[in-house]
Amino acid sequence: MHSDRGIFVPRFLHTADWQMGRSFSRFETEDGAALVEARYAAIERLAQLAVEQECDAVLVAGDVFDAQGVSDRTIRRVFNATSAFKGPWVMLPGNHDAALAESVWTRARRLKAVPDNIHLALEPDVILLKEQGIAVLSAPLTQRHTYSDLTEDFSERETPAGLLRVGLAHGSVQGVLPDEVDATNPIAPNRAEQANLDYLALGDWHGAKQINERSWYSGTPEPERFRNNEAGYALIVDISEPGAVPDIKSVDIARYRWHQWRETLSVPSDLDGLIQRMEELPEASVLDIRLDGAITLEGLQRLDHALSLAEARFRSVSCDRAALQLEPTEEDIAALNADGYLGETIEELRQLQLGDHPEPARDALAILTGLLNSGKQEVNQ
Template sequence: MPKFLHTADWQIGKHFGGFEPDDAALLAKARIDGIRVIAELAAAEQVDGVLVAGDVFDAQTVADKTIQQAFRAMELYPGPWLLMPGNHDAGLIESVWTRAQRLGAVPSNAVLCLTATPLLLLDGNVAVLPAPLTQRNTFADLTEWFEDAATESGVIRIGMAHGSVQGILHDGIDSANPIAAGRAASARLDYLALGDWHGTAQIDARTWYSGTHEQDRFRGNEPGNVLIVEVEAGQEPRVRHVRTGRHQWRQLNTRLQVASDIEALEATLETLSTTDVIELTVAGTVDLASHERIQRAVSRAQGRVLALRWDLAGLQLLPSSEDIASLRADGYLADAIDELRIAQTLDGAADDLARDSLILLATTMRSVNTSGAAA
């Protein structure tokens, strides 16, 4: 029984602009490393081909080096790779695909599915019908031609498409690049390999989204998988999930109310590892000493995880008498600290400015006091 690996939405070259530059670079590298994981799996499973259902690249403008790295990462699987354009890397007249060809980056076992033309595999026993996007958005169903595509009796029919199955997916995804529900049945497909939805999802017995191979956003919709598909003409395919994602994206939201909450936050951050991608949001009311303690814990966590973005804007600073005493603030400085503390209760940008000013003032005064003590 022929066996294929179905994957999609690699989006190689994604920038991850919401992260610090060093973290963003590691996240981008993880996506290319994920291709090597897929190649190793494809070789171990002895599949008859890898179906990549669109969005191999994140944009037409990815660097030449990124293109070369993506194709080099496929080396561990010598069988056929069928790569199809999606909305991020549409097969335009001049595109990332034509650039890859000019660079000589495309290996001989990689088939670029740039036109709606049947591709025969396994001595003609399998026909792959691709529906490549030739522009970013289309409002026509590019899978319609599957129904008129003639194949000989007994030939396995596999469709590849990138878009939204109408009336099925949530989050308002029914827009551009539509795919008719029931297309697998109407086009007599034995399997329909889809891309665009970044989570693994079964649409019907013969239609699946593989999802992205490595999670790339804070959304729990079953990302980080590929599908191993065994298919036989006229039979329902056997589909098996295989986890390829190595990184877990987690959102940590904490509101600090008592001292033990800070200890709990520190303990949580200490459990993180290099496989974690973290979005940390901390709110509540703390004194200056506690704020510095939190900042140290976040700094340590930065060195522990793959990537971390944090938001401490929800923290309101309430300097304690010990804080003020340690800063040796009296007279005008004590009044300024009190005014900044009160200003944090205002709405809008004023409270952010007051909080940031308190932090800057405290840092500066501690530095001055330390230098004075050393002298």
């Protein structure tokens, strides 16, 4: 416990959804490997944060692992990454790493990879951290999908007087999350009140999200998808005494921030704004862009240059231009000295872009004008 004006106040760190063992096959090999390593580094940062903030415990609300079949090396590395914080960790199985009869957790125990200070909440139980002043009521998933609320019996579980009652669960709070994600593993939105919990630490939603003053999702500490949902944080929770309202502090943990932009280019200022936004992003960015609209030849050259610079700065950059039409201006064509047959060909390709298969025409137009432009530059050198 840490001291607050002479009073000892329990403090714990709430995290979830590490998804260790996740692969990033959609990325280039080098980028995918870096994103994997960032997830191990996130665990190390969580452990160091718990030390720096004088936390009494770390609660992990499910999905430590991305799948049951992760490698032995992954299992060992995960537990090794926790080593900086010597206090108790409580890890809960989620839907990706459910506590099956034979699971990643039973394998971890056979490997003797689990340190003595890590409690695996593989059964519905009350884990007493008496020295830390906390009683953890766990609701582990014992299969990937359930249709009953595993926290329903929290109100029936007794805990010693004077200890905080902290629930640890993984699932979808009903009526709060988007409809498509709350069909399975349901959790009642008023569970903390019904079960007289001081705090309910939740996992499954990958962004930091408050349900009520006593119920929070921490989100994943390292983003792994393009979704603007406040991923990349951990929560430091202070509760001065049983019944007191928790004081929650969100701490940025993420190494990489993921950005997904959907842009329509209509006028030159649209491209100016896009390039400026790219220039303002930090280097630790993963950027996915999809463009539609139209762009001039001069604009395309500027876009290509900006993307080339971004690829050198950021962790990963992808740009889908399938719906972006190349529309050379009269000035573009005049600058290429493309008269006669070449001029007619360029105009024909411009018109073909308006048909049923615009992408081949656009690509041919880009290649042709690019060749003309590079030939012009060589002559001028």
